[in-house]
Amino acid sequence: MQYPELERIKSKHPQLASIIDKLVGYIEREAAEGHDRITPPLAAGYLKLSEAETLGLLSLLEDARIVRPIYEIVCRNTNAVLATAKDRRGIREILPIHCNLCDDEHDAEDVRIELVFKLLPQAATTNAAG
Amino acid sequence: MQPGKGKAYPKDFYEKGKELLKEASAIPDDDLRREAIRAALRYYAADLKQDTKLIVAAIVLFALVAGTTILAFLMLKFLSAVVVVIFAFAFFSLLVGVILRRHGYISENSLVGIWKASFNLLREVLKAKRGST
Numbered sequence A: 001m002q003y004p005e006l007e008r009i010k011s012k013h014p015q016l017a018s019i020i021d022k023l024v025g026y027i028e029r030e031a032a033e034g035h036d037r038i039t040p041p042l043a044a045g046y047l048k049l050s051e052a053e054t055l056g057l058l059s060l061l062e063d064a065r066i067v068r069p070i071y072e073i074v075c076r077n078t079n080a081v082l083a084t085a086k087d088r089r090g091i092r093e094i095l096p097i098h099c100n101l102c103d104d105e106h107d108a109e110d111v112r113i114e115l116v117f118k119l120l121p122q123a124a125t126t127n128a129a130g
Numbered sequence B: 001m002q003p004g005k006g007k008a009y010p011k012d013f014y015e016k017g018k019e020l021l022k023e024a025s026a027i028p029d030d031d032l033r034r035e036a037i038r039a040a041l042r043y044y045a046a047d048l049k050q051d052t053k054l055i056v057a058a059i060v061l062f063a064l065v066a067g068t069t070i071l072a073f074l075m076l077k078f079l080s081a082v083v084v085v086i087f088a089f090a091f092f093s094l095l096v097g098v099i100l101r102r103h104g105y106i107s108e109n110s111l112v113g114i115w116k117a118s119f120n121l122l123r124e125v126l127k128a129k130r131g132s133t
Helices: A004-012 A014-032 A040-047 A051-063 A088-094 B013-025 B030-046 B052-075 B080-104 B108-132
Strands: A068-075 A079-087 A097-099 A104-106 A111-119
Touching: A004 A014, A004 A051, A004 A088, A014 A040, A014 A051, A014 A111, A014 B030, A040 A051, A040 A111, A051 A068, A051 A111, A051 B013, A068 A088, A079 A097, A088 A104, A111 B030, B030 B080, B052 B080, B080 B108
Parallel strands: none
Antiparallel strands: A068 A079, A068 A111, A097 A104
């Protein structure tokens, strides 16, 4: 799939073009498998890069409107994703939150926050196309 | 299934941001380093402990209690001053509890726990004070 904005970013950073393509390939594969978000440590493992480098590349893809960062609020006991938030204010508005698995109300101490990248429609539609 | 296995997340999101920032600073490519630092800072932005208003409020409340303590020992007898100081600390705990609850950092159960502990403390102090007089 072609991403016009991505081509502009790759021409701006030619030294990163091949690794960006590899990340886009990973994202398209994830989309084809029905996943709608990218977890940086898993993408880093696939790309054989550090997590910081992968986050940097994902930031570039954010600029290309392929992904969008979101915060997942995860129960520390069950690892269940309880909710997602766009920003810090969103996290604060959500907490405390009820966990159906624990059947308990969780505050900030009982959850962890994870940064993941949600696929935007143009990347996610690869699923339908593929 | 997504392939690979990433590094386990540290318990604290802020610590994670610090670790990523250090990792990002060592990236040789200038462009990627800049982007990686931008992304790592997102962990700081989301850290629930990084609420400066909350920290300022806690410092102000603590300063009030500290002021009360100093005044109490300057102006009252020792035992009365101790009672005033304990009251001030209990009041400080209650206020901090209410602020934390209001910001969603603690649950209602935790707030009720703080209130109960404060009232128990005050009751014990009053009992001790009555016993000493």
